[in-house]
Ligand SMILES: NC(=O)c1ccc[n+]([C@@H]2O[C@H](COP(=O)([O-])OP(=O)(O)OC[C@H]3O[C@@H](n4cnc5c(N)ncnc54)[C@H](O)[C@@H]3O)[C@@H](O)[C@H]2O)c1
């Protein structure tokens with residue numbers, strides 16, 4: 660069988676770089692398209708890096724002309740919820756307009772297999788846990804709205820142009836590859852587990868708990884953490900399904916288990932065997948109290964389920980951060 664070419668947009672970022680490594684391990688040929696705005700050249704450990712911006716359609720055309728692309732996986736986006744509230748234009752431009760550019764060029768080149776990084780933020784505040792894909796989508800910030808807009812656009816492009824897509828709504832992506840050569844590298848870092856680990860390393864004086872008065876068992880927010888390699892594995896299954904000609908679908912990617920911020924901090928102290936300062940702080944704007952995924956649809960249709968538990972997630976992340 661011919662080796663398939665997969666174009667990974669945003670493959671120099673945290674999740675994309677793990678996907679690139681996984682695709683390579685599964686025998687795909689990988690081309691990364693990235694402008695390195697929040698990504699890093701050294702996270703691209705295999706495949707070919709083509710530098711370019713999604714706003715630049717001519718550069719995209721060059722890449723699509725150079726390689727015979729079989730499918731596109733799209734990870735590139737701005738990802739900070741708080742920033743999206745302050746500067747929505749930045750988010751709608753990169754997370755919506757630039758994705759339309761990409762889809763335009765894909766269609767010009769008759770490439771019809773597309774995998775999209777969506778988010779639990781499309782659901783907004785949910786009353787009942789765990790969250791199923793069918794839940795009504797009411798995102799409460801521009802970041803979540805920008806992702807939902809693309810999900811809606813994809814439905815229309817499927818009907819009108821026959822574009823086949825799989826959208827994955829990640830809950831809290833975390834952990835690092837076991838090799839220790841790639842991991843979560845965001846600057847500024849806003850995510851809980853890397854911030855706790857930086858505190859354990861003494862790079863930060865303390866970790867703040869944002870809100871202790873939520874209606875949860877210990878008053879702190881509850882989240883569903885999913886290992887980045889479990890996410891990558893699901894994408895491979897989604898890709899194989901598209902290559903079989905199956906219909907477009909959207910899936911939650913989470914573990915189905917929720918842990919409170921306090922529990923995450925305690926678990927990290929246990930895994931690292933380091934004690935560090937914890938301070939209680941005000942709630943962060945826009946945080947839903949609880950987010951837990953129902954992943955039964957991915958299990959049923961893709962035959963996917965997460966392999967990493969919380970301890971392994973923290974352990975692999977710790978392994979990377981120590982380096
Ligand atoms: N990290 C999470 O917890 C999480 C949760 C849910 C969804 N997601 C989604 O997963 C995807 C990847 O997230 P991440 O944490 O790896 O982010 P990241 O910032 O590490 O990676 C994004 C990559 O895209 C590139 N990029 C951004 N804009 C670009 C443009 N216009 N042209 C070319 N390249 C561009 C960046 O340089 C970077 O390499 C995003 O779409 C995000 O919305 C992430």
Ligand SMILES: O=c1ccn([C@@H]2O[C@H](COP(=O)(O)OP(=O)(O)O[C@H]3O[C@H](CO)[C@H](O)[C@H](O)[C@H]3O)[C@@H](O)[C@H]2O)c(=O)[nH]1
Pocket residue numbers: 738739740778779780829830831832849850851852854866867868869870880881882920943946950
């Ligand atoms: O220093 C910190 C950082 C975070 N938190 C808390 O830890 C929880 C997790 O926060 P993260 O920033 O790590 O993750 P989010 O749940 O806010 O965001 C994740 O899920 C979102 C979907 O809701 C988006 O997809 C986003 O990209 C993704 O990182 C939240 O309750 C937050 O308030 C703290 O208490 N202290």
